[in-house]
Amino acid sequence: MTDPVADFLTRLRNAAKAQHHDVTIPSSKLGRELARILREQGYIEAYAISPPDGGHPGERITITLKYTNERRPVISGMQRVSRPGRRTYVDRAHIPRIQGGMGTAIISTSSGVMTGHEARARGVGGEVVARVW
Numbered sequence: 001m002t003d004p005v006a007d008f009l010t011r012l013r014n015a016a017k018a019q020h021h022d023v024t025i026p027s028s029k030l031g032r033e034l035a036r037i038l039r040e041q042g043y044i045e046a047y048a049i050s051p052p053d054g055g056h057p058g059e060r061i062t063i064t065l066k067y068t069n070e071r072r073p074v075i076s077g078m079q080r081v082s083r084p085g086r087r088t089y090v091d092r093a094h095i096p097r098i099q100g101g102m103g104t105a106i107i108s109t110s111s112g113v114m115t116g117h118e119a120r121a122r123g124v125g126g127e128v129v130a131r132v133w
Contacts, residue, residue, distance in 0.1 A: 016073035103133030
């Protein structure tokens with residue numbers, strides 16, 4: 001797999017479209033941070049890290065998806081911004097606002113992975129990993 005972040009977002013998108021209760025994704029440091037941010041922002045119910053077992057060699061993240069009362073996914077869209085073939089970096093003055101502030105930009109900074117709002121407040125820029133709305 002050449003782009004684990006795109007795989008993470010695609011698995012979430014497909015599970016939400018199929019209205020699954022939860023989805024299991026191979027774990028990585030960035031994947032755990034993405035799940036943490038999605039949980040903090042209220043896009044998912046919860047996430048859990050599963051240790052390796054006989055059938056799966058590495059750790060896995062199990063994400064419990066969140067739906068509205070009408071059974072529509074809370075996540076209405078996700079987009080990978082910075083790709084392996086085209087990295088996208090922004091300084092603190094150019095951090096994107098997603099859906100007029102209603103969405104979340106996920107930024108990988110020198111201070112760790114954080115939301116665009118948090119990066120703007122701390123005055124740091126970095127690589128724009130993804131947009132969620």
